[in-house]
Amino acid sequence: MWRSVTAVVVLAAVSGCTVQAAGTSAEPDPVHISTAPVESPDDPKPESPEKPAQPAEAAGDDASPSTPAKPPKPSPPPKVLWARGDQGRDVREVQARLRQIAWLFEGPTGTYGAATVAAVKGFQGKRGLPQTGKTDSVTWQRLLNMTHEPGKWELYAAGDQPAAKPDPRCMTGRVMCISKTSRTLRWMIDGRTLSTVDVRFGSQYTPTREGEFNVTFKSRHHVSTLYDTPMPYAMFFSGGQAVHYSSDFAATGYNGASHGCVNVRDEATLAALFSQVRSGDKVVVHW
Numbered sequence: 001m002w003r004s005v006t007a008v009v010v011l012a013a014v015s016g017c018t019v020q021a022a023g024t025s026a027e028p029d030p031v032h033i034s035t036a037p038v039e040s041p042d043d044p045k046p047e048s049p050e051k052p053a054q055p056a057e058a059a060g061d062d063a064s065p066s067t068p069a070k071p072p073k074p075s076p077p078p079k080v081l082w083a084r085g086d087q088g089r090d091v092r093e094v095q096a097r098l099r100q101i102a103w104l105f106e107g108p109t110g111t112y113g114a115a116t117v118a119a120v121k122g123f124q125g126k127r128g129l130p131q132t133g134k135t136d137s138v139t140w141q142r143l144l145n146m147t148h149e150p151g152k153w154e155l156y157a158a159g160d161q162p163a164a165k166p167d168p169r170c171m172t173g174r175v176m177c178i179s180k181t182s183r184t185l186r187w188m189i190d191g192r193t194l195s196t197v198d199v200r201f202g203s204q205y206t207p208t209r210e211g212e213f214n215v216t217f218k219s220r221h222h223v224s225t226l227y228d229t230p231m232p233y234a235m236f237f238s239g240g241q242a243v244h245y246s247s248d249f250a251a252t253g254y255n256g257a258s259h260g261c262v263n264v265r266d267e268a269t270l271a272a273l274f275s276q277v278r279s280g281d282k283v284v285v286h287w
Contacts, residue, residue: 078136086112089155094135096150097143098123099157107158107253157253159198159265166193167286169212174281176235176243176273178262180210181287183254185243185262187273194276197269200249202260209260213237213283218274227259232267233274237283245270 117133170177246263
């Protein structure tokens with residue numbers, strides 16, 4: 001009997017089992033043997049084995065050279081907006097802005113010609129920009145920052161402004177239809193425009209009269225007796241007021257004014273008009 005108990009105790013100790021103590025009852029409690037391994041709470045869990053460090057590539061003659069860094073790509077050139085030969089309202093604005101800062105002296109024409117190229121080159125050179133003579137996006141931005149939005153008569157200081165819509169009184173018969181709004185004269189027959197010229201009016205002290213009139217007489221080589229000034233191709237329509245050629249208007253543009261007459265600066269067109277207009281033809285001066 002003792003040999004059996006001793007054998008069990010020895011087996012339990014070897015196997016790591018737990019032996020429970022006997023109770024006080026007459027029959028001893030059975031011996032319970034657990035087969036699960038016993039873990040000590042103080043024993044740390046085994047750590048996962050670390051991965052071996054990758055061996056560094058040995059530097060030497062056989063090592064591949066590192067790829068050289070690529071140089072940064074150069075910035076693309078600024079976009080060209082307008083250049084020699086271009087035409088239109090935008091070109092006219094470039095010219096008007098150049099006039100504001102005295103880089104261009106002739107009036108805007110709406111055509112990007114030699115004078116505009118020279119003015120743009122001068123403007124670019126003064127500001128350290130490439131002197132291409134072309135208005136690119138950088139040049140345009142610098143010009144915008146230095147100037148103001150040009151008004152209508154800055155854009156058309158040299159003329160060629162679009163004519164205003166004809167007054168209804170101009171739509172019948174033979175009419176010199178003169179607009180103070182657009183500063184133009186249309187020569188019209190039965191509602192059809194045959195020619196158009198720029199005109200200039202009197203000042204606030206000697207205004208050009210408005211209304212419907214008729215040509216009273218014509219004088220090819222007229223000279224004003226009041227101001228002692230030539231009035232070629234004069235076509236009188238209201239007292240001493242007439243449509244006539246003005247060399248001053250041709251020279252100075254809208255910087256001046258007449259004494260009440262309707263000045264024309266395009267002598268060739270006015271000469272052709274003078275040959276067509278008859279005494280009695282209608283003259284309408286309107287806004």
